[in-house]
Amino acid sequence: MKKISIILGLAIALSSSSCKDFLELPSEKDFDSSTIFEDPGKVEMAILGAYTSTFNAELFYQFGMGTDECISTEGETNSKNQVSNYVYSPAIAPNSTYSAMYAGVEQANVLIKNIPLMSVSDEATKKKLDGILGEAYAIRASNMLNVVRYFGDAPYPTIPVVDMPNFSSSRVSRDTIIDGCVDDLQKAISLLPWKGESGLPVERISKNAAYGLLARVALYGAGYSLRWDLNSYAASSVKLAKRTDANRIQELYTIARDACKAIVDRGENTLVSYESIFRDLVNGRYNNESMYEYGQKTADRNELRLGYTNGIFAHTNSFYNKSQPAMAAFPTYYFEFAEGDTRRDVTIANYSLSADSLHQMNTYASNSIGKFRVNWKGDVGVSAAQRDINWIHLRYADVLLMYAEAENELANGPTPVAKEMYEKVRLRAFNQDRSKIGQTPSDYQSFLDAIIQERKLELGFEGWRRTDLIRWGVLTEKLTAAKMDLMDLANHSGKYASVPRFRAYLKTAAKVFNDPAVALAFEGFVTEPDAAKKADLAAKKYTLLDMYSANSAFYANALTANATWVQNIFRGLEKNKVELLPLSTATMDANPGLQGQQHPLY
Incomplete structure (x- = not known):
């Protein structure tokens, strides 16, 4: 119980059903006093336990709505409808993603600490443990990105809670977190095998997937986010902005570009017919486009009601x-x-x-x-x-579009490679008929606009639109335009x-x-x-x-x-406010380190 109490103190109360398996795992104290970290098989079971806290229904449900793709069909007084329409308050703020992501981070932290301390004699076992360590680093990074996407600056634990000097944790700059996630994924890449060499199911992170996650983290780190002064928490300091270090932004675009290039150059992943992606998905079949999924071998997908x-x-x-x-x-x-x-x-x-x-x-x-x-x-x-039904975390088309986006940012306009990656996705959509894909833009802004639209068409309902619009700094503009379009449709x-x-x-x-x-x-x-x-x-x-x-x-x-x-669609939309959610009342109350650190406009 001590372990659970500490986690509650960090405002990661494990109330969601997706965290059930975590509660059943031994505490770190038990790890230290048992043979778990003397048995590679048990260590593998521990990493499977960590995967159960990498996703939850909130990520595709409440956070998947409120976009120019997707609306809530529930009543206007329903909290899900309110969140999807940017009617936020600490009383109704979703917290199961926050809880689940930190549960996964804690599990990853325990593995990251203990695996390097294991005594291993044979090379095969060491290689296996290195891979599991790589997965732990990737899980920590992926989970922290989800926290940052919706809550911005947040507590950032990188050691198991029993090793922390106290049981409360305050917000840390999102830039620090993102840079830590980049570092974690680079470590993961150095440890993980390529998918074609691993023999592991798509529900576990391969080198291919880690490169894709790295590109995603880097693009979010280079983009816009709602920010405020972490010293004063003054409402007047709240603004949508990028990090101030222009050189680091360029470094992040380079990291994203190079990560995508590594996947493309490897040649293990390909585009398949669009319909096949999802017919395969609902039937538990694997194809070369899907790079990382939640479910089947690593978690109980049925809890999500996908x-x-x-x-x-x-x-x-x-x-x-x-x-x-x-x-x-x-x-x-x-x-x-x-x-x-x-x-x-x-x-x-x-x-x-x-x-x-x-x-x-x-x-x-x-x-x-x-x-x-x-x-x-x-x-x-x-x-x-x-x-x-599994959930796709990452697929190859997403990598191609990230590649094109990063190239455009680095060259201040679309390079031949950027156009090629963008057109690969377009051509697949139209059965390789080049006459139907239109003219690819040649200037920076037009190409970025094309990427913004193409991601909407390609990745619809896959959970990225809301925060993609935020990282591009255009959430309010795009949703306002969508509402005007809806009024025109309604009026024929x-x-x-x-x-x-x-x-x-x-x-x-x-x-x-x-x-x-x-x-x-x-x-x-x-x-x-x-x-x-x-x-x-x-x-x-x-x-x-x-x-x-x-x-x-x-x-x-x-x-x-x-x-x-x-x-009532988008009725709460307000630029420089709703791009991040407030922390829930329960979350704030559970962690003394967060006192006085609520979203300044809530």
């Missing part, structure tokens, strides 16, 4: 059992994909699964997340909410004046696993068809759907400009 909270709607009486998403696609997101972009209908499901097991067309308000759809699985899973005006107000489609059977259906085909009508056309459609068994109506199996809300749900 595919249930963030999937498509399936009626409880349908062939696939119930799926009840609490998230939906931002209504205008669908229209941002160019015609022929194969990612659109994979990313956004334009149908739900009805009680009578039919594919039923969604309205513009009720399009849902398509990447984790339950009907693409080969079986029903453990239960309705337990579908055995502006660039949405010619979108079909009605769609005619055939309901098709949804009664097989590995359902081949990607999207329902439709005939669109900008205005309501006349009586003769309606009769013709009816004779052909077509259903005519008003895309602005509340006639939907899921999130049955009419799309009108004065609708409450439309008006």
Whole structure:
């Protein structure tokens, strides 16, 4: 119990279910008094325990909403809806990510301390332990990045809590944390084997994945964040800014570029068809694009309810059992994909699964997340909410886009390599048809804008959009523009004046696993068809759907400009304030070192 009490003192109360396995692990005191660090097999079990605290539902659920990709479908008084719309307060601030990430950091710290002290005689065992040590360094870095992304400056423990001089911890500059994460990942890279040499599952960090994580950390470290004076905590000091050391920013872009280059040059990872990424994912299959996943061999994925909270709607009486998403696609997101972009209908499901097991067309308000759809699985899973679906932490397309971004930053404009990496992603989206990908921008700002948009199209609903917009310094601008677009769509005006107000489609059977259906085909009508056309459609068994109506199996809300749900989207948005969350009241109360260190504007 002593160990748990210390962790509570650091405001990492392990209340989330994802930390269950950690609580069952022996304390460090037990490690020291037992044979765990004399047995490499037990050390491997300890690193698997650390992986259980590398991800949680909050990261894709509450933090995955509130973007120009994704909105909450819960009521306006629901705390998840409030957080997704930037209505923050310490009373409702999410804290399970904060808790889980520090639990993983503590486990990593115990391993980082003890593995180098082990006495090993044979080279094979030493190599194995070096790899586990590398994983521990990578987990610590990845977890601390998640803390920094949402809470900014934060406590930064790098030794086990029993070795700390006291049991409280204050905020440390996010720049110090990021630089520590860079150092951790560089150590991890020196210790880890390449994926092709390791024989380890994709749920464990390889050298490939560590390079990708390093690029990600470096880009966040070079970007914008909400900052304030850590001495005064004055509200007047709060501003969105980059670190002041311009040379270090350039170093970080170089680190990101070189890390991505190492992955590309290695040649082990490739792009696969976009649809295959997610059909493989929901069925537990591995492909060369997915570089690091959460689940299967390292944790209980079912605790996350992946595919249930963030999937498509399936009626409880349908062939696939119930799926009840609490998230939906931002209504205008669908229209941002160019015609022929194969990612659109994979990313956004334009149908739900009805009680009578039919594919039923969604309205513009009720399009849902398509990447984790339950009907693409080969079986029903453990239960309705337990579908055995992994979460992708990192995939190769992300690496290519990070490579392109870093090159653009370093050269103040897109280099040939930057354009090549960007175009690889674009070409895959359009089945290698170069005539459809458009002209690649040649100046710095236009290319950065293209990267910002491409990451939105490529990585939709994968948990990066909210904090990507923040690190680019454009969260408020992008979400304000998205809200204006939504109003235009609701009014059937502006660039949405010619979108079909009605769609005619055939309901098709949804009664097989590995359902081949990607999207329902439709005939669109900008205005309501006349009586003769309606009769013709009816004779052909077509259903005519008003895309602005509340006639939907899921999130049955009419799309009108004065609708409450439309008006309330992003209602709390305020630049230079909401880019970081306040720490929860429970977190502040549990750690004496945080007293007086709340987000100054809360």
